[in-house]
Amino acid sequence: MSVLVDDDTRVVVQGITGGEGKFHAEQMMEYGTNVVAGAVPGKGGQEVNGVPVYDTVHQAVDEENADTSVIFVPPAFAGDAIFESLDSDLDLAVAITEGIPTQDMARVNKRLSETDTRLIGPNCPGLITPGEAKLGILPGNIFSEGNVGLVSRSGTLTYQVVDNLTNRGIGQTTAIGIGGDPIIGTDFVDALELFENDPDTDAIVMCGEIGGEDEEEAAAFIDENVDTPVAGFIAGRTAPPGKRMGHAGAIVSGSGTGTAESKISALNDAGVPVGDTPEEVADHIEEFLA
Amino acid sequence: MKLHEYQAKQVFADAGIPTPASQLASDVDGAVAAAEEIGYPVAIKAQVQVGGRGKAGGIKLVDDEDEAREAADEILGMDLKGYHVGSVLVEEAVDFTDELYVGITMDRGEGKPVAMVSTKGGVNIEEVAEEDPDAIAREHIDPSFGMHPYQARKAVYDAGVDKAVARDVSNVLMTLYELWDDRDGSDAEINPLMVTADDDVIAADAVMNIDEDALFRQPELAEMEAEAASTGDELEQKADEYGFDYVRLEGNTGIIGNGAGLVMTTLDLVDYYGGEPANFLDVGGGAKADRIANALDMVFSDDNVESVVFNIFGGITRGDEVAKGINEALEQFDEIPKPVVVRLAGTNWEEGMEILNEDLVTVEQTLEDAVQRAVEYAEEVSE
Numbered sequence: 001m002s003v004l005v006d007d008d009t010r011v012v013v014q015g016i017t018g019g020e021g022k023f024h025a026e027q028m029m030e031y032g033t034n035v036v037a038g039a040v041p042g043k044g045g046q047e048v049n050g051v052p053v054y055d056t057v058h059q060a061v062d063e064e065n066a067d068t069s070v071i072f073v074p075p076a077f078a079g080d081a082i083f084e085s086l087d088s089d090l091d092l093a094v095a096i097t098e099g100i101p102t103q104d105m106a107r108v109n110k111r112l113s114e115t116d117t118r119l120i121g122p123n124c125p126g127l128i129t130p131g132e133a134k135l136g137i138l139p140g141n142i143f144s145e146g147n148v149g150l151v152s153r154s155g156t157l158t159y160q161v162v163d164n165l166t167n168r169g170i171g172q173t174t175a176i177g178i179g180g181d182p183i184i185g186t187d188f189v190d191a192l193e194l195f196e197n198d199p200d201t202d203a204i205v206m207c208g209e210i211g212g213e214d215e216e217e218a219a220a221f222i223d224e225n226v227d228t229p230v231a232g233f234i235a236g237r238t239a240p241p242g243k244r245m246g247h248a249g250a251i252v253s254g255s256g257t258g259t260a261e262s263k264i265s266a267l268n269d270a271g272v273p274v275g276d277t278p279e280e281v282a283d284h285i286e287e288f289l290a
Numbered sequence: 291m292k293l294h295e296y297q298a299k300q301v302f303a304d305a306g307i308p309t310p311a312s313q314l315a316s317d318v319d320g321a322v323a324a325a326e327e328i329g330y331p332v333a334i335k336a337q338v339q340v341g342g343r344g345k346a347g348g349i350k351l352v353d354d355e356d357e358a359r360e361a362a363d364e365i366l367g368m369d370l371k372g373y374h375v376g377s378v379l380v381e382e383a384v385d386f387t388d389e390l391y392v393g394i395t396m397d398r399g400e401g402k403p404v405a406m407v408s409t410k411g412g413v414n415i416e417e418v419a420e421e422d423p424d425a426i427a428r429e430h431i432d433p434s435f436g437m438h439p440y441q442a443r444k445a446v447y448d449a450g451v452d453k454a455v456a457r458d459v460s461n462v463l464m465t466l467y468e469l470w471d472d473r474d475g476s477d478a479e480i481n482p483l484m485v486t487a488d489d490d491v492i493a494a495d496a497v498m499n500i501d502e503d504a505l506f507r508q509p510e511l512a513e514m515e516a517e518a519a520s521t522g523d524e525l526e527q528k529a530d531e532y533g534f535d536y537v538r539l540e541g542n543t544g545i546i547g548n549g550a551g552l553v554m555t556t557l558d559l560v561d562y563y564g565g566e567p568a569n570f571l572d573v574g575g576g577a578k579a580d581r582i583a584n585a586l587d588m589v590f591s592d593d594n595v596e597s598v599v600f601n602i603f604g605g606i607t608r609g610d611e612v613a614k615g616i617n618e619a620l621e622q623f624d625e626i627p628k629p630v631v632v633r634l635a636g637t638n639w640e641e642g643m644e645i646l647n648e649d650l651v652t653v654e655q656t657l658e659d660a661v662q663r664a665v666e667y668a669e670e671v672s673e
Contacts, residue, residue: 154550
C-alpha cells in the first residue's frame with residue numbers, strides 16, 4: 001500500500017523536452033514509473049525515449065489517459081503550467097520547479113481551492129512509493145519498501161533521513177517532499193492525514209524547518225487526529241533571526257512562532273519526539289516499530 | 291531584495307503617492323546644497339538597509355546650514371549596525387499631527403495578500419502586532435481579482451482613521467497594493483504615513499521588498515538591486531555575484547551543502563557537536579564543478595574560517611561533479627588554506643569518491659562524522 005502514487009499512476013511530464021525534464025523522465029521510467037506522455041507547447045508529435053509528446057496537457061489526458069503530471073517547466077512559465085494541469089482534471093500535479101514567483105503561487109492557490117486536483121510542491125523533490133513509482137527527482141536507490149511514511153519541507157534533508165532509515169533496514173510506504181516555499185499545495189496536515197488513513201503506514205517522520213507556522217499547525221492536528229506515532233526533525237535551530245536561509249520559507253519572524261524552538265515545543269507538546277540529529281530521528285522510529 | 295528608502299520613495303512617488311521633497315547625497319557638501327535647495331528644516335537620513343536607524347543615530351533633524359554640515363559629516367561614513375553609510379537622503383521635514391501605518395504583504399498561512407492599516411504608525415509595527423493586534427485592521431485580498439476599492443475603505447474605517455483623511459488614505463492603500471502587485475512585491479509599507487494639520491497625507495518613510503524569484507520580469511528593479519547591494523557586507527556581495535544563498539555568521543567552521551534544509555541541518559549539527567558555524571552556503575540544486583569551486587573560494591575568503599565541511603546529498607546534484615569542483619578548487623593551492631572535510635552521498639557518490647583527491651581533503655562517510663571532524667579541526671587551530 002501507499003499514498004498518492006503507485007504502479008497504476010499514469011504520468012504526463014510537462015517540460016519533457018528540456019534538460020531536466022528529459023533526464024528525470026528517464027530516471028522515473030527506469031525506476032518503474034508509468035510515464036505515458038510528455039507535454040510541451042510546439043513539440044507535439046515528437047517522441048522522447050519512446051514517450052509521445054503532446055502540445056497540451058489536455059491532449060495527453062485525452063490520448064493517453066494521463067492522471068498525474070510532473071512539472072519541469074522553468075519558473076517564468078511554471079505557474080501557467082500548474083494552471084494547465086489543474087484545468088485538465090488530473091488527480092495529482094507535482095511541481096518540481098524552484099523559484100516560482102510567490103504572487104503566481106497565490107493565484108494558483110486560489111484556483112487550486114476550486115478544483116479536485118491535489119498539488120505537491122512547488123520547489124520540491126516530488127514523492128516516491130519505493131518499489132512502485134517515483135514522481136520527481138529523488139534518488140531512487142536510497143529508498144526501500146517498508147512501513148514508514150515520510151513528509152518533509154526539504155528535499156536533501158529527506159534524502160538524509162531516508163538514508164538513516166534504510167541503513168537500519170527500515171523501509172518507507174511513501175515519502176513526500178512538500179517543498180519549502182511560502183505557498184505550497186499539499187501541506188503537513190494533508191500528508192499526515194493520508195498516512196494516518198493508510199493501514200500500511202505504522203510510523204511517520206515529519207521534517208520541518210524554521211519559518212511559517214505549518215509545523216505548529218501540524219502539531220495541533222497530530223494532537224487531535226493522529227494515532228500513528230510521529231517522530232520529527234526541525235532544521236534551522238542555529239539560524240539567526242531575520243536572516244534569509246535559502247528560500248523564502250525560511251525567514252524567522254522573530255516574534256515567537258516560526259522559530260525552531262516554537263516548532264519543537266509544539267511538537268513535543270503533541271507527543272512527538274524531535275531528534276537533535278537525523279540519526280536520532282531514526283532511533284525514535286526504531287523504538288516505535290519495536 | 292530590499293530597495294533603499296530613496297529608491298522605494300521614487301517608485302512610490304512615480305505611482306502618485308505623496309512623498310516629501312528629497313535629494314540623495316554622498317558627501318557633506320552635496321548634503322548641505324540639497325538642504326539649502328529644499329529649505330530648512332530637513333531630515334538627514336542614512337541610506338542603509340537596517341531597521342531602527344533613528345535610534346541608532348542614523349537620522350537627524352536639522353534647522354540650519356551648520357547643523358546640516360555637522361549631521362551629514364557625522365552620518366556619512368558611520369557604521370550603522372555593521373553597515374557602512376555611503377549616502378544620505380536629505381528630506382523636507384514634515385509637520386504632522388498624526389502618524390499612520392499602511393502595508394501590504396503576503397500572508398503565507400492564508401496564501402493570500404493582506405492589506406494592513408493602523409493609526410499606531412511611527413513606531414515598531416511588529417511590536418504593535420504582538421502587544422495590541424486589534425490596533426491593526428487587516429483585509430485579505432483575492433489575488434485573482436486584486437484589491438477592490440471597498441476593501442481599502444473597509445480597512446481604513448476599521449482601523450479608525452480620521453474621516454477627514456480616510457479617502458486619501460484609502461487611495462494610498464489602493465496605489466500601494468497596485469504597486470505591490472505590479473512590481474512583485476513581497477512587502478510594501480509606509481511607516482509613518484504622516485497626516486498634516488491641513489489634512490494632507492504624506493509618506494515619510496517607504497519600504498519595498500521585491501520577490502527575488504520575480505526579478506526576471508522586473509528589469510528596472512533589478513537595476514536598482516545592483517545599486518542597493520553596493521553597500522552590503524563584502525562577502526555577501528561576493529555571494530551575490532556567484533549567485534549563492536549565503537549568510538555570514540560569527541563562528542569558525544565553514545559550511546557548504548546543497549539544499550536549504552540540509553545546510554541548516556549541517557549548521558545545527560556543528561553547533562550540536564560544540565562548534566560554531568561560520569556561514570550558511572547553499573550551492574543549490576544541480577551544481578556543476580565550477581560552482582563547487584566558487585563555493586570553496588567563497589568560504590576561504592572569510593578570515594574567521596578555520597575548517598570547512600562539505601555536505602552533499604545528491605539528488606539532482608551529482609557527486610562526480612562535486613568531486614571535480616573540489617579537486618579543481620584545491621589543486622591550485624601549494625598548500626590548502628584550511629582543512630576540508632567532505633561527505634558525499636546520493637546520486638553518483640561512488641563515482642565522486644573515485645575522483646576525489648584524498649591527498650587534499652578528509653573524507654567521512656556519514657554526516658555526523660564529517661561534522662565532528664570539521665569541528666575538531668577548527669578547535670585545533672583555535673587552541
